[in-house]
Amino acid sequence: MGLASAVVDRTDRPARSQLDPASVPTWDEVAHTHGRFIYSLAYRLAGNHHDAQDLVQDVLLRVRRGLATYQPGNLEGWLSRITTNAFLDRVRKQKRRPTQPLPDDPDRVIEGSPGVEAEMAQSDLPDHLQALLAELPPDYRAPIVLKDVLGYSYEEIADHLDIPIGTVRSRIHRGRSRLRDALAV
Amino acid sequence: MNQTDHTPDPTPADDAHLSLDDERWEREITALLSELPEVDPPDGFIERAIDHRPLHAGRTLGVAVCVAAIVVAATVGLGVLDQPDVVPGVDDLAARHQASEASLFGFGGDTERPTFEILDDQDDADLVLPPELEPKGVSDEAGLEQGLWADDDEAVSVFVESGVVDFAALPAQGRRTIAGLPAWVDDSRRIVILQADGRAITIVGLDEGDVAVIAADIDRESTWFDAVTDRLDRLTSELGWPSVS
Numbered sequence: 397m398g399l400a401s402a403v404v405d406r407t408d409r410p411a412r413s414q415l416d417p418a419s420v421p422t423w424d425e426v427a428h429t430h431g432r433f434i435y436s437l438a439y440r441l442a443g444n445h446h447d448a449q450d451l452v453q454d455v456l457l458r459v460r461r462g463l464a465t466y467q468p469g470n471l472e473g474w475l476s477r478i479t480t481n482a483f484l485d486r487v488r489k490q491k492r493r494p495t496q497p498l499p500d501d502p503d504r505v506i507e508g509s510p511g512v513e514a515e516m517a518q519s520d521l522p523d524h525l526q527a528l529l530a531e532l533p534p535d536y537r538a539p540i541v542l543k544d545v546l547g548y549s550y551e552e553i554a555d556h557l558d559i560p561i562g563t564v565r566s567r568i569h570r571g572r573s574r575l576r577d578a579l580a581v
Numbered sequence: 582m583n584q585t586d587h588t589p590d591p592t593p594a595d596d597a598h599l600s601l602d603d604e605r606w607e608r609e610i611t612a613l614l615s616e617l618p619e620v621d622p623p624d625g626f627i628e629r630a631i632d633h634r635p636l637h638a639g640r641t642l643g644v645a646v647c648v649a650a651i652v653v654a655a656t657v658g659l660g661v662l663d664q665p666d667v668v669p670g671v672d673d674l675a676a677r678h679q680a681s682e683a684s685l686f687g688f689g690g691d692t693e694r695p696t697f698e699i700l701d702d703q704d705d706a707d708l709v710l711p712p713e714l715e716p717k718g719v720s721d722e723a724g725l726e727q728g729l730w731a732d733d734d735e736a737v738s739v740f741v742e743s744g745v746v747d748f749a750a751l752p753a754q755g756r757r758t759i760a761g762l763p764a765w766v767d768d769s770r771r772i773v774i775l776q777a778d779g780r781a782i783t784i785v786g787l788d789e790g791d792v793a794v795i796a797a798d799i800d801r802e803s804t805w806f807d808a809v810t811d812r813l814d815r816l817t818s819e820l821g822w823p824s825v826s
Contacts, residue, residue, distance in 0.1 A: 449622075
């Protein structure tokens, strides 16, 4: 079965960072240069713009504090780690004081939209895929975003999330399986 | 972060059950996800974040919202007063804290309990506090402001009074200097009094060492209460605040 693919040309993206990787950037520099990256990751994790904005606020505060001890190196990796952990912290917080049901039931089946193949053939595939991504339990969603959207290795993800590599692999596999099931409906 | 996960590392045998069709599906899912474009923030969002302007209706970046109700009302226009004029009522503050804890955790007791304005919208306050320690309420009675934070096991109160602490009026054995700030400590009741920014800060529920960590990191140009709320998360992450089961 062939899947319609929405190929997006990424070659026109501006260079991510004009900052000297050997120096510690200022918070303003990070926000200006990497704000879009942080927001995009936050959106993929949070699933909507409102929560993404809240998450980015949290992340920028954490970045401000973290720059005091930041060791120059992989700035984007550092930012993605902060963003992902901030997201998961929020999820855990919501679990303790739920304001709305969370899709965390491991047996829960992600409902696919009727006519999903037709939808995927259209330009709204990214939105549809994002919607399915947002349906995943956060513990599956985060490693999948890091692996399949951002291209991190299993080892890097394990370091980001402070979990064993085996756990990373299993969560990614399960998350992909759920997406597969939803897309196949 | 401290996560416990008992999922064993997979072995090649674990993947043996995957059919070629499964592998193809995984590759296709991966390909789709890898092609998701970057998402642009709303126009001006990052610039407003940098400028600390409201990012969307009803919200202000981080700490300002968390502490504004307490700090702004009390500190606008205040300078550093030279003459000591405040002697924090340690017994009264300890009792207030205990009453707050009782209210929070459902203990019994007849102690008069302060009236709290419970923070209905936790999101703004929670921007700087860790998930294990949450703001529970703020109280402002007759010039004494109290902020209450707690997890499932313990609570911390921070009382703020305008003025200069008269440390000479407090028992001598408790006088200390914490992170360069004049302080007074009651170890047995976990009470720490600090003088900062023209205000008497009384913290109930933290050990002297914990307070020292917070105080050592204070940005002296920011309000002290902002610094407290900003550093409570450091306390949790670095000093092992009891985790929530």
